[in-house]
Amino acid sequence: MSDHLDTRCIHVPHAFHEETKAVSFPIYQTATFGHIGLGQSTGFDYTREKNPTREHLEELITGLEQGVDTCAFSSGMAAVSACFELFSPGDHVVCSEDLYGGVVRLFDQVSKKNGLSFDYVDTTNPALIEAAIRDNTACLYIETPSNPMMNVTDLAECHRIAEEHGLLLIVDNTFLSPYLQNPIALGADLVVHSGSKFIAGHNDTISGFVTSRTPELAERIRLMLKTMGGALSPFDSWLVVRGLKTLALRMERQERNAHELARWLREQDAVAKVFYVGLDDHPGHAVNASQARGAGSMISFHTRTPELAKQVLEGLKLVTFAESLGGTESLITYPMVQTHPDVPVEVRERLGITETLLRFSVGIENVEDIRADLAQAFTGA
Numbered sequence: 001m002s003d004h005l006d007t008r009c010i011h012v013p014h015a016f017h018e019e020t021k022a023v024s025f026p027i028y029q030t031a032t033f034g035h036i037g038l039g040q041s042t043g044f045d046y047t048r049e050k051n052p053t054r055e056h057l058e059e060l061i062t063g064l065e066q067g068v069d070t071c072a073f074s075s076g077m078a079a080v081s082a083c084f085e086l087f088s089p090g091d092h093v094v095c096s097e098d099l100y101g102g103v104v105r106l107f108d109q110v111s112k113k114n115g116l117s118f119d120y121v122d123t124t125n126p127a128l129i130e131a132a133i134r135d136n137t138a139c140l141y142i143e144t145p146s147n148p149m150m151n152v153t154d155l156a157e158c159h160r161i162a163e164e165h166g167l168l169l170i171v172d173n174t175f176l177s178p179y180l181q182n183p184i185a186l187g188a189d190l191v192v193h194s195g196s197k198f199i200a201g202h203n204d205t206i207s208g209f210v211t212s213r214t215p216e217l218a219e220r221i222r223l224m225l226k227t228m229g230g231a232l233s234p235f236d237s238w239l240v241v242r243g244l245k246t247l248a249l250r251m252e253r254q255e256r257n258a259h260e261l262a263r264w265l266r267e268q269d270a271v272a273k274v275f276y277v278g279l280d281d282h283p284g285h286a287v288n289a290s291q292a293r294g295a296g297s298m299i300s301f302h303t304r305t306p307e308l309a310k311q312v313l314e315g316l317k318l319v320t321f322a323e324s325l326g327g328t329e330s331l332i333t334y335p336m337v338q339t340h341p342d343v344p345v346e347v348r349e350r351l352g353i354t355e356t357l358l359r360f361s362v363g364i365e366n367v368e369d370i371r372a373d374l375a376q377a378f379t380g381a
């Protein structure tokens, strides 16, 4: 199999569908599969457990993330939830303080009830991670770059700490996609994705993935998929397979657009501060460059005033004011209200998730058109 990730977005090692040589993998829209005989199976019995279309997608993601196995879930949150079923009451988790809001809600409103406890720390500083570790710490959960502040955590340092203390290292790789970053190669045990973002890439499908570093972990995650039942449907699996084919092209174009727009945003009177990992003076620029192949296409920025933030959200015409990110269409989000309302206000304030913060997912449109749309929204004409 090719070592090149752009090829791996499209091809898996074995030739599929020997009989028909269909180039697009078929959608096996079936709930169940006939048995050949007593105790005999084709390998497929029931779609919640295993389905050929979903399996094809899982193999593609495994190839990209360099793990041993991937489970495809019906959403990113279903994928993260499955990971936290691996722990037992009493276990303690150290996690990035700047996390996707839905994950914070899962921890605070579900996992705590199940007996887990959490410490949110500034994981950009490895010393703070080590200081938070207790006897019962079982997991280190990292997002890098983080949502929405674009903080970068050193994954090799996390691996060193996880090894020393016997922690499971879980990395949410949604923001860079497997095309730009592979946490398992840097020592992560599990990689989670919201496939709804860059992987599917067209703002049309919700999905999630967990890729495992070892067969033992893979078996435990597969048990969760089968038992909790949040598997991705055959049709949605097919949509993600189709979207994934152009991941490399999309990432390259989106990143190029984002670089240009981040530099331009910095010069605008309406903008107070820009957070983009690709800018040389971003505090995480060097660490990101050491562990990823690019900076991605997520930009956050503060407008000078709260009124300007509102004006931009309501005044953009080409860029859509909507949740989500990573797709072909540029989207702008108001994290304080849309994605992070469940993060305690004092934490939000400390992180900088305020009424002037906007999160901008740069799409594949012509960069001149995106820039012109922002410019007209800033002037409020």
Ligand SMILES: *Cc1c(COP(=O)(O)O)cnc(C)c1O
Residues within 6 Å of the ligand: 075, 076, 077, 078, 100, 102, 103, 143, 147, 172, 174, 175, 193, 194, 195, 196, 197, 206, 207, 208
């Ligand atoms: C969107 C997102 C999730 C949740 O994924 P869904 O597919 O929306 O359930 C988790 N982590 C990050 C970083 C995300 O952006």
